[in-house]
Amino acid sequence: MKTDMNNEIRAVLFDVDGTLADTERDGHRPAFNAAFAELGLTWDWDAELYGKLLTITGGKERIRHYMEKYAPDELRRNGLNDWIAGLHKTKTRHFVALLDRGEIPLRPGVVRLIHQLREAKIKIAIATTTSPENVTALLKSTLGERSPDWFSVIGAGDIVPGKKPASDIYLWVLDQLGLPARHCIAVEDSENGLIAALAAGLNTVITVSDYTRHQNFNGAALVLSNLGEPTQPFAVLAGNAQGRRWVDAEMLAELNS
Numbered sequence: 327m328k329t330d331m332n333n334e335i336r337a338v339l340f341d342v343d344g345t346l347a348d349t350e351r352d353g354h355r356p357a358f359n360a361a362f363a364e365l366g367l368t369w370d371w372d373a374e375l376y377g378k379l380l381t382i383t384g385g386k387e388r389i390r391h392y393m394e395k396y397a398p399d400e401l402r403r404n405g406l407n408d409w410i411a412g413l414h415k416t417k418t419r420h421f422v423a424l425l426d427r428g429e430i431p432l433r434p435g436v437v438r439l440i441h442q443l444r445e446a447k448i449k450i451a452i453a454t455t456t457s458p459e460n461v462t463a464l465l466k467s468t469l470g471e472r473s474p475d476w477f478s479v480i481g482a483g484d485i486v487p488g489k490k491p492a493s494d495i496y497l498w499v500l501d502q503l504g505l506p507a508r509h510c511i512a513v514e515d516s517e518n519g520l521i522a523a524l525a526a527g528l529n530t531v532i533t534v535s536d537y538t539r540h541q542n543f544n545g546a547a548l549v550l551s552n553l554g555e556p557t558q559p560f561a562v563l564a565g566n567a568q569g570r571r572w573v574d575a576e577m578l579a580e581l582n583s
């Protein structure tokens with residue numbers, strides 16, 4: 327694989343929600359609503375409202391933001407932080423069950439690229455705001471029981487103090503990898519994720535998702551419809567794909583050179 331030795335790709339850092347899989351509208355959202363119902367709340371996040379709430383990353387942070395904006399009286403609950411944490415734990419149980427039922431597939435090109443990177447001995451890592459249980463459940467339900475072990479580092483959820491667009495999770499994963507940002511590249515779906523990855527010094531490829539396609543991706547190395555397949559090429563939304571039609575290790579190396 328021709329690479330510029332200065333910026334040879336040694337690891338690819340994948341975001342999860344919206345990038346590995348379209349998890350938000352038909353996964354996290356119904357899981358939140360199931361948790362609200364289980365706790366006897368009348369809250370119901372429809373697809374449109376959820377799209378607005380997604381600007382706040384982190385499920386617990388999103389619940390609090392919703393309360394502040396739409397149910398401020400509920401903020402007077404005793405032990406509010408513990409109550410939100412308990413509600414979020416219920417939501418995570420529903421989301422993991424939904425994943426275990428195989429209801430959320432990986433996006434186009436994800437399986438192909440992961441296997442190619444592994445064969446090329448390029449490390450793969452996860453840098454996500456979602457909870458660790460969700461990452462394990464998504465990987466196991468789509469790539470098999472042992473697949474979490476394929477990832478050199480899985481950085482998820484509350485492992486860092488600041489969630490995206492803060493760069494914390496990307497800096498933590500790079501530190502755990504023991505690699506400088508110039509030898510790595512990030513794959514993301516959202517403006518929050520792009521800001522976080524760029525702030526960590528990472529070149530970033532965007533594969534838009536339904537909720538993020540109209541966001542601001544200034545600074546991205548490339549903005550694509552998805553990672554593409556030989557039988558289902560991606561659409562280039564911004565940047566120069568040099569005539570390529572699906573993302574592979576060679577293309578990532580060229581983007582990083």
Ligand code: XBP
Nearest residue numbers: 342343354383384385454455456457
């Ligand atoms: C997306 C998020 C997460 C999920 C919900 O993370 O912001 O909060 O929406 O998962 P990313 P939790 O795009 O970084 O993968 O409820 O577990 O937070």
Ligand code: MG
Nearest residue numbers: 341343344515
């Ligand atoms: Mg995402």
